[in-house]
Amino acid sequence: MTMVNLTLNGKQVSADVPDNTLLVTFIRETMGLTGTHVGCDTSQCGACVVHVDGESQKSCTMLAAAAEGASVTTIEGIANGDSLHPMQQAFHENHGLQCGFCTPGMVMSAIELVQDNPNPSEAEIREGLEGNICRCTGYHNIVKSVQAGAKMMGG
């Protein structure tokens, strides 16, 4: 067992977990935040993307123990009270989802993408979302959402 201490959505959390606990398991099962999804077991789908110290990471492909001391932000941590994050609002307004399963990862990847590149082209958005798979193949509206989200975030 390993004691993991990290900041989750701005709150200090600690738990003693088996060493082989993945960060996504820690988030979903230990901490009960189920907005972060697991869509595959091969590290390819990106439904589990969270921010670790401000950078997008696949939480299914790192151990919780490796996030010791880090600041982790999940989809639950980006809204401001009842106001959606601009990227969430953009996905809502542009119907950037069909079944919605991939959405948490898409939104988290998109936010980092826009933070790095405030005014991305369509090609840059598609390239930036290569690590996120939408099984409904709803990419068209997802790209539209990210373009709108980038504008709403101030790009």
Add this chain to the structure above:
Amino acid sequence: MHHTTYVRAGSTDDAVARMADGGQLLAGGMTLIPTMKQRLASPETLVDLAGCGLAGIEDEGDSIRIGAMTRHADVAGSDLVQTAVPALAALAGGIGDRQVRNRGTIGGSVANNDPSACYPAAVLGLGGTVHTNKRDIAADDFFTGMFETALDEDEMITAVSFPKTGKAAYVKFPNPASRYAMVGVFVASGADGTRLAVTGAGSDGVFRHADMEAALDASFSADSLDGIAVDADEMISDIHASGDYRAHLVREIAKRAVAAC
């Protein structure tokens, strides 16, 4: 995933000592963790190298030295790499996806020597040097076969050096699902002539193609590669592509890499 014990090494010496006790080194984990999830690997002890101080990029005059734990995103975004070896920065920026580049490391990629990984092509194509806790290993001596390297049991990579090279390019034909190279060619033209390394295709892993290098030394142009034979029997043949197809791609991608120089 099977049970494992996670430890964090505090230094290279600490990591090597733990490796001697049977520990499996963990760099970015972009291959190792998925492999463990599939239960294809079940190390009893994982030794995380994140705290060993092995990340960073240094200017060493004629070459650049990249610490083993330097992530792909940091190589891709480095002003120094973009200036000194732009083809290397571009290669790092095309590995996997954004999240892989935010965590995967050069040391992990080179040590794993996946036959479809991008970095081995750069190390071999540029004639780089692999630095370990024990010695310096020339690229030509480092990659010894599929997933095999010259590293001893008690040896770990600490850094990789690359000569500054402006005339170089890497072109990848990516597998559309995994982004690994179906075929990737790194070509570099330096003081010692042309080096051309191929990843993704060879059944023994990354390799140099002597006939293409000779043709490019005679005349550095894509047309020089017309008609040069690539042996399909030495290619990987799998569900993604036959050996014949990969052999064809090797010459085609090599031509594109030369044209991109």
